[in-house]
Amino acid sequence: MRLLPTLQQELHVPTLSAENRLHCGRFLRELHTRQRQWLEQVGPEFVTLCISSFDGETDPKVLLTGFKLFGEVMSSCLAGENENLWDELLDVIMCYFPVDFEPDSTSEDPITRADLVDALTKAMVSGLTCGVPLAKKRHSAALMELICEKLGSDSAAAIDDSIALLAVALPALHKAVLENKLKEFLQIMVINLGQREQDKTAQEQIIKCIESFASALAGTQLASQGLTLLFEMVGEYLKPPFKATLWPAVKALKAWSASGVDVMAVALPNLIPGLSSPASSGEALDSIVELANSNKSGSKNSALEEVLLKSIKNKEVSLQTKLLSVSAVAACAKSNLISQAGLESITLEVFELATKADSMELCKEASHCMSFLAEKSPNFIRDNILPRLTGNALKQETFVLLLCQFISNDGFLPFEICHKLIAMITKHQFDSTWDAAILAALSGLEGTVPKLNSTQVNIAVAKCWFVEVTDGLIQAVMYCGQDKNKKTVLISEKAMEHICALTLYLARQLDQGSLEDIRADIWTKFTTNTMSKGNGMSKIYFKPFEPSYAYSKNQSLIVPFLTSFLCSATPTTHPGNFNDYTAFCLTVLRNGNSSPVHIKAAAKILAAVINKHEDVDEKIWSGMNDFMAIRGLTEESLILATWVTKGILLKGGKTLEEWLDRLLRFTTASKELSRVAADCWWLLLGDTPDLSAEAAFNIKLLHPQRLFSLTLPKLKVVIEDKTKSSREMSTIKENMLLILGHLLSLIPSEVQSRELPPLLPLLLESLASSDSSLVDSSLSTLMQLFNEGSPEVEQLLGKHVEKLVAEFLRLIYSKINLRKTKL
Numbered sequence: 142m143r144l145l146p147t148l149q150q151e152l153h154v155p156t157l158s159a160e161n162r163l164h165c166g167r168f169l170r171e172l173h174t175r176q177r178q179w180l181e182q183v184g185p186e187f188v189t190l191c192i193s194s195f196d197g198e199t200d201p202k203v204l205l206t207g208f209k210l211f212g213e214v215m216s217s218c219l220a221g222e223n224e225n226l227w228d229e230l231l232d233v234i235m236c237y238f239p240v241d242f243e244p245d246s247t248s249e250d251p252i253t254r255a256d257l258v259d260a261l262t263k264a265m266v267s268g269l270t271c272g273v274p275l276a277k278k279r280h281s282a283a284l285m286e287l288i289c290e291k292l293g294s295d296s297a298a299a300i301d302d303s304i305a306l307l308a309v310a311l312p313a314l315h316k317a318v319l320e321n322k323l324k325e326f327l328q329i330m331v332i333n334l335g336q337r338e339q340d341k342t343a344q345e346q347i348i349k350c351i352e353s354f355a356s357a358l359a360g361t362q363l364a365s366q367g368l369t370l371l372f373e374m375v376g377e378y379l380k381p382p383f384k385a386t387l388w389p390a391v392k393a394l395k396a397w398s399a400s401g402v403d404v405m406a407v408a409l410p411n412l413i414p415g416l417s418s419p420a421s422s423g424e425a426l427d428s429i430v431e432l433a434n435s436n437k438s439g440s441k442n443s444a445l446e447e448v449l450l451k452s453i454k455n456k457e458v459s460l461q462t463k464l465l466s467v468s469a470v471a472a473c474a475k476s477n478l479i480s481q482a483g484l485e486s487i488t489l490e491v492f493e494l495a496t497k498a499d500s501m502e503l504c505k506e507a508s509h510c511m512s513f514l515a516e517k518s519p520n521f522i523r524d525n526i527l528p529r530l531t532g533n534a535l536k537q538e539t540f541v542l543l544l545c546q547f548i549s550n551d552g553f554l555p556f557e558i559c560h561k562l563i564a565m566i567t568k569h570q571f572d573s574t575w576d577a578a579i580l581a582a583l584s585g586l587e588g589t590v591p592k593l594n595s596t597q598v599n600i601a602v603a604k605c606w607f608v609e610v611t612d613g614l615i616q617a618v619m620y621c622g623q624d625k626n627k628k629t630v631l632i633s634e635k636a637m638e639h640i641c642a643l644t645l646y647l648a649r650q651l652d653q654g655s656l657e658d659i660r661a662d663i664w665t666k667f668t669t670n671t672m673s674k675g676n677g678m679s680k681i682y683f684k685p686f687e688p689s690y691a692y693s694k695n696q697s698l699i700v701p702f703l704t705s706f707l708c709s710a711t712p713t714t715h716p717g718n719f720n721d722y723t724a725f726c727l728t729v730l731r732n733g734n735s736s737p738v739h740i741k742a743a744a745k746i747l748a749a750v751i752n753k754h755e756d757v758d759e760k761i762w763s764g765m766n767d768f769m770a771i772r773g774l775t776e777e778s779l780i781l782a783t784w785v786t787k788g789i790l791l792k793g794g795k796t797l798e799e800w801l802d803r804l805l806r807f808t809t810a811s812k813e814l815s816r817v818a819a820d821c822w823w824l825l826l827g828d829t830p831d832l833s834a835e836a837a838f839n840i841k842l843l844h845p846q847r848l849f850s851l852t853l854p855k856l857k858v859v860i861e862d863k864t865k866s867s868r869e870m871s872t873i874k875e876n877m878l879l880i881l882g883h884l885l886s887l888i889p890s891e892v893q894s895r896e897l898p899p900l901l902p903l904l905l906e907s908l909a910s911s912d913s914s915l916v917d918s919s920l921s922t923l924m925q926l927f928n929e930g931s932p933e934v935e936q937l938l939g940k941h942v943e944k945l946v947a948e949f950l951r952l953i954y955s956k957i958n959l960r961k962t963k964l
Contacts (some may be wrong), residue, residue, distance in 0.1 A: 154194035166206035173213055184219035184602040188226050196233050201242060201252040205260055208234060212264035218271050227268060227276045231283055234264050239291060241303035258302065262309055269313035279649075282316035285322045292329045297343065300333060304350040311357050320363055324370050326354065327393075331374050334389040342794060346395045355400035366399035371397055372407050377427070379411035381421040391428045403438035405429075405478060409445055416448060422458060426465035433472035446483035449473060452491040459903055463498075464506050466490065471510040474517050484518045485525075492526055496539045504539045512546040515553070523553065525844060535565055536574065538581040545585025549592040559602045562586060566631065567613030571620060576630040583639035591646050600655065603647035605658045607706075610640065614699040615666060619674040619681055619802055621695050632698045641705040645835050648709035656710055667703050681882040686725075688734040698739045704742045708831040708838075711749040723750055727764035730781070737780060744781040745831050748788030752838050769803065776817070781805070783821045787832050792827055793841035798851055805855055808876040809869075821875035826887035845888045856881060878907040878919070886922035897938060905941060908948040916952065 154165045169191060173180060180187050191214055195207040211234050220226035240257045260352075268280035284306070291303040300571050330351050337343040358364045375390035397422045408428075415425030420448060429448070450460075452466035470487055473479050479487065491514065495507035515522040530544040544562065548555050562582045569575035617629040630636055666672055672683035685696040685703075712722045726743040729735050735743075747765065751757050765781060772778040786800040807818030826845050833839055841847075856877045865873060881900060907919040923945070927938065938945070 142753055153199060159200040162194075162198070162200065162203045162205060163651060164270055166203055166210060169194065169798055170210050170213065173210065173217070177217065180217075180219060184221055185226060188214060188220050188223075188230065190230050190232055192226075201245075201257060202250075203539040203797065204237065205252055205257055208237075208257070208264045210393070212260070214430050215264070215267040215276070216271050218276075220276070222271075222273070224275055224279060227273075227279055228283070231265065231268060231280055234261060234532075235287055237261055238265070238306070239286060239296070239299045244376075245790070254724045258305075262306055265306070266310045266313065269310060273827050278315050278318070278719065279314070280316040281313075282321075285314065285318050285326075286312055289322060289325050289329060292326075292333065294430065296533065297337075301343070304346050307350055309352050310354050314357070316361070316363070319358065320366075321331070323367055327367065327371050330372060331371070331393050334393055334782060335386060338385070338389065344392070348392055351393060351396035352399040353672055355397045359399070359401045364402045366395055367400060368394075368404060368407060370404045376408075376411055379408055381418060381425070383415060383421055383424050387424060387428065391431050395431050398432070398435040401437050403436070403440040403442075405432050405436050405438075405445060406440060408432055409448070411444065413448060416452060419458060419462070423462045423465055426452060426462065426469050429469045430465065430472045430530040433469065433476050433478060436476040436478060439477040441480045441483075443476055443480070443483070445473060446479055449479070450483070450487055450490065453487060455492065460500055460503060463494075463500075463503055467494065467503070467506045467510045471513045474510075474513045477517070479517075481518065484514060485521050488514045488518060488521060488526070492529075492543070495543045496537065498539075501539075506543060507800075508539070508543040508546045511543055512550060515547055515550045519550070519553065519905045522547070522550075527553075532560070535561075535582075536569075536578050537923050538577040541565075541578045541581040542585055545582065545589050546591040549594075555593055555595070556605075557603045559586065559590065560605050563605055567609050570613065570617060570631040573630070579630050580633075580636060580639070583636055583643070587639045587642050590643065596650075599647075599650040600652055603650045603657070604655060606647050607651075607663065610644075610702070611663050611666060614640075614702055615672060615683055618685075618692075618696040618699055619672075620682060622681060622692055624695075628695075628698075636770060637698070637701055641701050642830060643706040644702060644836075645709045651710070660706070660710055660712065661704065664722065667700075684736075686729060686739055688736055689734065689740065694736075695784040696755070697736065700738055700742045702741060704745050705831055705836075707746045708749045709745075709836040711753050711837075713754075714773075722746065722757070723761055725911035727761070730764060730768040735777070737776060740777045741784070744784040747781075748784045748832055749836070749838070751785060751794070752788040752792045752832070774807055774814065776814060779804075779807050779814065779818055779821065783824055784832065787825050787829065788838070790844055791832065791841065792839040793844060793847070797847075798847055801848075801851055801855065805859065808859070808880070809865075809873055812872050815872060815876050816879070819879040820883075822880045823883040823887070826884070849884050849888050852880070852884060875907070875910055878903055882907060882919045882922040901937060901941060905944055905948065908952070920952075 154162055157165065173187075191210060195203075198204050198207055211230060212219075215227075215230055220230060237257075238259060238261060240254055242254045243256055244251050244253050245614065264285060265280075268276040269284075271277075275696055290308050291299040294300065301645055308469045330347055333347050334344060337347065355364065355367065358367060362845045370392060375386075375393055378384065378386040378390035394404045394408055412425045412428055415421040415428075429445075449466070449470050453470060453878075455463075458466075470491060474484065474487075488511070491507050491510055494502055495511055498504045498507065511522075511526075527547070529546075530540050534540045535544065541562070544558060547553050548558050562585070564580050565575075566582050570579060583721060590602060593602070613631060617631045620629065621627045621632070631640075648656070657911075666683065667685055670682055670687060674681045674683075682690070683696060684690040684693055685700055690696075707722065712720055723746075726746050729739050729743040732739075735823050745913070747761060750761065768781060769778050782800060782803050783953070786797070786804055788794075789797045804818065804821070807816045807821075808820065830836065834840055853916075860874055860877050862870070862873075882904060885900065885904065904919055904922060908916060910916055910919075923938075927935075
């Protein structure tokens with residue numbers, strides 16, 4: 142008891158050195174921690190000592206200790222019911238807000254601005270949560286006064302700090318204070334929104350602040366009162382002709398939707414006149430979309446329904462406005478702002494757009510919108526829309542696109558829809574008038590089937606797919622025979638891309654039993670040469686891997702389907718289980734007549750086996766080595782080397798360096814093949830669906846870095862080789878630069894910033910090459926460095942800006958043919 146008066150009389154903290162003031166602060170914190178029971182008896186005296194010790198402090202380390210002490214003192218309620226002490230506690234620290242501080246980088250133990258801001262914020266709000274009603278009420282009033290003052294200042298830092306402080310304090314602020322300051326707060330925030338229109342980050346913070354304030358008032362009368370006040374401030378800006386103030390007004394109202402009140406009902410009457418004019422209808426619809434997306438009230442609005450229906454029917458507007466009207470319908474449907482009757486009327490009109498609009502972009506947007514309408518009104522869609530999407534109606538691409546939208550909707554029959562589309566694809570492939578619809582179906586299935594959330598449905602769709610599509614593809618090539626001009630859409634390049642993508646996904650959906658049966662069936666059809674069509678002299682066999690067979694070239698067009706299937710559903714192989722699949726692939730390699738298409742299929746399948754198995758049968762390595770030795774530096778051996786190297790690279794295999802050396806040897810072959818070989822390096826890190834995560838490949842996290850670190854020294858060795866002629870070295874150097882460009886464009890930015898300085902001059906040199914693929918690779922690399930590079934990379938590029946601009950200008954006028962070669 143006697144200690145405290147002594148401290149008050151003898152301890153004049155402000156007169157001490159900064160070091161001693163810091164010791165005093167730490168002593169007071171320690172005293173508060175260890176002698177809490179004693180301090181409860183002399184609380185006001187201890188609070189007075191703390192206030193006198195830190196009032197006017199400027200040293201950052203002492204302030205940091207003081208902020209923490211004041212937070213602890215207020216949390217322990219030592220000021221009791223003394224309102225003057227509570228006011229002084231807050232006043233002493235509140236004067237430091239916002240924190241104006243530049244850290245001392247030379248200090249051994251530097252204090253950051255963030256340290257001070259965090260400690261000060263916690264201290265200022267501690268009185269709100271201490272449990273003393275007096276403190277909560279008085280501190281709420283003082284903090285809101287401070288926040289509003291700083292929000293209205295010209296300092297961006299003060300505004301940002303005030304928003305952050307409000308976010309922390311808001312949940313605990315006294316409701317009466319919020320009511321008193323509501324109008325002033327909203328006025329300030331609306332002004333800030335307008336003034337900081339160009340600063341998107343600042344605007345987002347302001348909007349988030351309004352949302353937080355609105356959320357704190359949810360369910361109270363203040364929420365409606367706030368909407369009324371806000372609309373009084375910004376309502377005029379929602380009337381046409383629209384000005385730049387429209388969007389700050391919409392954003393403010395959108396943010397207030399977090400309170401749960403029906404903002405749309407208040408704002409819509411002012412926006413409706415804007416829909417009557419082509420000049421303003423787009424902005425009016427865009428505003429409706431924004432407000433609908435944030436609406437949480439779920440209140441049905443007949444005026445809104447009428448507006449939406451009218452805008453969907455209106456044919457006298459631009460495509461962009463029409464697209465916005467569809468977006469508005471989707472947004473309002475998602476937010477439950479449309480009644481059931483309104484939904485049904487609007488759905489019928491959107492259906493007309495989805496199936497009969499002149500613009501395919503509008504058809505697709507309307508079809509996408511129908512999926513949202515289906516979620517809200519599944520029975521109506523099932524009874525009134527789905528019956529129209531059948532039979533010859535599906536000959537229209539737009540009808541197919543719409544049907545695909547319903548595959549992943551709950552409440553429908555996704556398997557039946559998928560089955561209908563798959564049957565349509567195979568059945569009508571021989572009628573060219575169905576081509577667009579078939580491609581649309583394949584594209585739609587690819588986009589929607591992966592979204593199915595039922596395992597059983599996925600399995601059923603996968604079974605249907607592999608049975609129907611396998612037979613459909615075989616029928617297609619048998620129908621075409623050896624006529625190069627006779628093809629069905631199903632074996633076109635675009636269709637095959639969709640088919641392979643779906644195959645990669647669906648193969649992994651099959652249960653083990655079904656997978657083994659389907660794999661055996663597909664394999665038998667593709668490799669046993671037993672399937673046929675016709676009789677006598679006109680009889681055609683299905684022999685896609687028999688290069689000497691007259692019809693084989695056309696039949697090999699569907700080999701990518703088999704490749705994708707086996708890359709995704711790779712058969713298990715290990716020593717003692719050298720199965721028919723791997724044996725057949727090696728047979729394909731041994732066949733001297735196998736075409737590049739056959740070699741590519743075998744190479745990818747073997748790469749999948751190698752990637753997915755730790756213990757690879759020696760027969761596989763031996764067979765591939767024999768093939769490489771016999772074929773030498775040829776296109777066929779390059780194909781095998783590229784895909785096997787990628788399979789090893791992805792899983793981090795031990796033999797990677799050996800196969801990289803093999804790949805590099807191709808870059809010293811004939812000029813034409815060496816350039817193709819150099820271009821192939823983009824495959825090692827680029828997007829290759831058959832060898833990817835989608836095909837369940839094993840992928841090590843840092844494989845790009847490993848490839849780069851292993852390859853770079855090898856490139857330098859090749860470039861510095863003195864045994865080649867100058868003509869040979871010119872070609873080889875260009876090949877090395879091409880490889881370097883591919884690798885630099887695909888490795889992470891942190892590796893780029895570390896490795897780029899010595900390599901950038903070589904990259905710039907390649908821009909002057911006469912080879913279009915080298916220039917293309919270099920440009921792609923530079924674009925990637927510009928767009929995704931670190932600040933260090935950007936700074937390095939800036940040092941070479943004159944050289945870059947000169948080369949870019951030369952390229953613009955040189956009419957060089959830029960391309961990208963794929964293997």
